[in-house]
Amino acid sequence: MNHLLDVRNLAKYFPVRGGLLNRKTADFRAVDGVSFALQEGKTLGLVGESGSGKTTIGKCILRLMEPSAGQILYDGGDITHLKQRDLRRLRSEIQMIYQAPAASLNGRMTVGQIIGEPLWIHESLKGDAARARVLELMHVVGLKDEHYYRYPHEFSGGQQQRIGIARALAVQPRLIVLDEPTSALDVSVQAQILNLLQDLQDQFDLTYLFISHDLGVVRYMCDEVALLYLGKIVEVAATEVIFESPKHPYTQALISAIPEPDPDLQREEIIIRGDLSHSFPQRGCPFAPRCHADKLATCETVPPPLLEVESAHQVACHLHPPVPGLEPA
Amino acid sequence: MACAMCSTRAPDGKAAMSELLNIDDLHLEFHTYDGVVKVLAGVNLQMRRGDVLGLVGETGCGKSMTALSVPRLIPMPPGRITAGRVTFNGEDILSKRESEMEAFRARHVGMIFQDPVTNLNPLFTIREQLVDAVLYQQAQGKKVPGRWRGFSPSVRQLRKEAHERAVELMRLTGIPDGDKRIYDYPHQFSGGMRQRVLIAMALAGDPDLLIADEPTTALDVTIQAQILRLIRSLVAQLGLTVLLITHNLGVVARSCERVAVMYAGRVVEESPVRELFRNPKHPYTRGLIAAVPQKDVHRGGLEGIPGIIPNLINPPAGCRFNPRCEHVMDICRESVPPAIDVGAGHRASCFLYPEDA
Numbered sequence: 001m002n003h004l005l006d007v008r009n010l011a012k013y014f015p016v017r018g019g020l021l022n023r024k025t026a027d028f029r030a031v032d033g034v035s036f037a038l039q040e041g042k043t044l045g046l047v048g049e050s051g052s053g054k055t056t057i058g059k060c061i062l063r064l065m066e067p068s069a070g071q072i073l074y075d076g077g078d079i080t081h082l083k084q085r086d087l088r089r090l091r092s093e094i095q096m097i098y099q100a101p102a103a104s105l106n107g108r109m110t111v112g113q114i115i116g117e118p119l120w121i122h123e124s125l126k127g128d129a130a131r132a133r134v135l136e137l138m139h140v141v142g143l144k145d146e147h148y149y150r151y152p153h154e155f156s157g158g159q160q161q162r163i164g165i166a167r168a169l170a171v172q173p174r175l176i177v178l179d180e181p182t183s184a185l186d187v188s189v190q191a192q193i194l195n196l197l198q199d200l201q202d203q204f205d206l207t208y209l210f211i212s213h214d215l216g217v218v219r220y221m222c223d224e225v226a227l228l229y230l231g232k233i234v235e236v237a238a239t240e241v242i243f244e245s246p247k248h249p250y251t252q253a254l255i256s257a258i259p260e261p262d263p264d265l266q267r268e269e270i271i272i273r274g275d276l277s278h279s280f281p282q283r284g285c286p287f288a289p290r291c292h293a294d295k296l297a298t299c300e301t302v303p304p305p306l307l308e309v310e311s312a313h314q315v316a317c318h319l320h321p322p323v324p325g326l327e328p329a
Numbered sequence: 330m331a332c333a334m335c336s337t338r339a340p341d342g343k344a345a346m347s348e349l350l351n352i353d354d355l356h357l358e359f360h361t362y363d364g365v366v367k368v369l370a371g372v373n374l375q376m377r378r379g380d381v382l383g384l385v386g387e388t389g390c391g392k393s394m395t396a397l398s399v400p401r402l403i404p405m406p407p408g409r410i411t412a413g414r415v416t417f418n419g420e421d422i423l424s425k426r427e428s429e430m431e432a433f434r435a436r437h438v439g440m441i442f443q444d445p446v447t448n449l450n451p452l453f454t455i456r457e458q459l460v461d462a463v464l465y466q467q468a469q470g471k472k473v474p475g476r477w478r479g480f481s482p483s484v485r486q487l488r489k490e491a492h493e494r495a496v497e498l499m500r501l502t503g504i505p506d507g508d509k510r511i512y513d514y515p516h517q518f519s520g521g522m523r524q525r526v527l528i529a530m531a532l533a534g535d536p537d538l539l540i541a542d543e544p545t546t547a548l549d550v551t552i553q554a555q556i557l558r559l560i561r562s563l564v565a566q567l568g569l570t571v572l573l574i575t576h577n578l579g580v581v582a583r584s585c586e587r588v589a590v591m592y593a594g595r596v597v598e599e600s601p602v603r604e605l606f607r608n609p610k611h612p613y614t615r616g617l618i619a620a621v622p623q624k625d626v627h628r629g630g631l632e633g634i635p636g637i638i639p640n641l642i643n644p645p646a647g648c649r650f651n652p653r654c655e656h657v658m659d660i661c662r663e664s665v666p667p668a669i670d671v672g673a674g675h676r677a678s679c680f681l682y683p684e685d686a
């Protein structure tokens with residue numbers, strides 16, 4: 001299988017400034033050596049708590065932010081250092097849908113202008129031809145003709161998100177980075193939008209990078225899931241594998257913390273102590289201070305590498321060393 | 330120091346069963362430039378001592394407004410209560426004078442909110458804010474001896490006791506090293522810890538009722554699990570009565586004994602929590618449960634509720650859910666369905682169920 005997107009050792013550091021001359025005193029490692037690959041037509045979920053670096057990864061892939069290190073391969077080509085001119089072509093291939101639908105739409109533009117703008121920029125389409133395409137896109141996402149001349153504030157959150165989706169689709173992208181597309185919406189509307197995204201994926205053969213903190217939504221949407229903790233991937237596997245047999249203690253805790261709407265559900269509730277904190281010494285496993293498992297001595301001193309413990313199941317934990325017998329021949 | 334709460338709140342059988350809160354046919358309107366928004370249209374809700382009731386609904390359904398009407402924190406004007414009664418412990422709340430309300434709030438109701446950042450003053454230490462809360466609650470809404478009067482021996486003694494009580498409250502809400510961290514400022518606490526501070530503050534007056542308005546919405550899931558566990562343990566330890574407002578059905582399933590589902594300013598269904606999830610009656614509740622991505626729902630299996638919530642300036646006549654309901658009948662567009670007992674302490678406001686069932 002060919003990979004549409006291949007991210008290798010991606011890192012993004014932000015300078016921490018301080019002292020009398022406001023010089024750089026340290027690096028804040030928002031993303032710290034992340035590698036993953038995404039197959040065409042599939043959905044990969046990036047899951048983590050706030051501050052785990054998921055949005056930063058999304059922005060680096062679109063080159064809205066410059067990565068500090070690492071490589072991003074799109075369709076076989078390196079896009080890590082593309083020049084501004086070539087970026088424009090890239091952006092008609094990769095699009096993004098944002099969390100806050102109201103904030104991501106220009107309040108002074110009508111729906112028609114918002115969806116039509118990328119058509120003008122990328123395809124120099126205007127006039128009646130553009131209008132026809134915009135109306136077609138509006139139908140695809142479930143908006144009506146009469147919405148063409150309305151402004152974003154006249155719509156509900158769910159409808160605004162539909163406008164954002166239509167705008168992303170306008171340039172016929174192959175990869176869409178969805179950054180928490182439904183976390184601002186009510187559940188009944190969330191279900192509508194998730195179903196729309198799935199329909200669009202089938203219809204246009206789209207590839208999704210789905211960023212979310214909601215494991216229930218991720219389980220519904222994704223083929224594969226990567227869990228992030230403090231800028232590092234701690235576990236990657238197919239969705240069923242992650243939810244049925246999570247290996248990393250953090251994944252286990254996170255899954256046990258999903259509030260399932262089922263009062264009869266019997267399960268062991270793992271409650272981990274403390275909270276996500278970047279202020280630990282950068283040695284050992286980043287999760288070690290909160291870990292509920294029986295720790296080994298190496299947990300505090302050696303950072304665990306991300307290793308394949310079963311076929312297509314990678315875990316970064318000293319408690320799960322790769323078992324030679326389990327590896328595929 | 331003996332914990333004052335534990336001693337006063339020994340859940341003796343009789344008091345534990347008595348009715349604490351009764352909201353009866355509450356109507357609330359807001360007057361705006363666009364017209365009169367009929368926010369609540371006949372809300373009925375009963376809570377007994379020791380209840381943990383979940384109030385569920387989507388944005389704008391009136392769940393926060395229902396809760397805020399108990400301590401009477403709704404700004405009036407523009408708000409106006411046009412009909413209905415709220416009784417707390419047998420006392421009529423709506424007829425109280427404002428000065429009486431202050432004492433009432435201090436003694437009987439504690440509240441925590443969604444956003445733990447904006448509810449703490451960044452310029453004061455946790456100690457100053459918690460001690461103030463304790464003193465205010467002790468004075469039952471009367472004037473609190475100010476910091477500047479701390480030279481008088483009696484006031485100094487009062488503040489010293491309040492400080493001890495504040496540390497005790499921090500221990501109770503699971504803040505490690507409370508005696509040291511009490512001198513910290515809010516920004517030195519994480520989101521989950523700030524929420525614990527707010528819970529401590531709400532408990533300062535040893536309240537009968539704790540209103541938690543989306544207490545975990547701004548928090549990560551692992552922290553959410555911690556806070557929900559804390560609330561459950563407080564219920565067990567102190568015999569607290571909790572009204573938990575949330576839009577998350579999973580949170581309700583985990584934490585509550587009873588659930589009331591609200592839609593567009595009315596309670597449409599009320600039931601013990603197990604019964605509601607096993608046997609939802611109202612079409613809206615069914616839709617809401619089907620819309621949550623659950624364990625065994627696979628690609629394409631999720632159902633949303635078609636349409637959007639109605640505009641409450643011109644709400645639909647009859648049942649307010651009728652434009653989105655798949656079982657809509659003629660009668661639904663004409664009259665408001667009464668709450669019908671469908672068995673097992675389960676009531677649904679829907680014409681699908683015969684009234685004498």
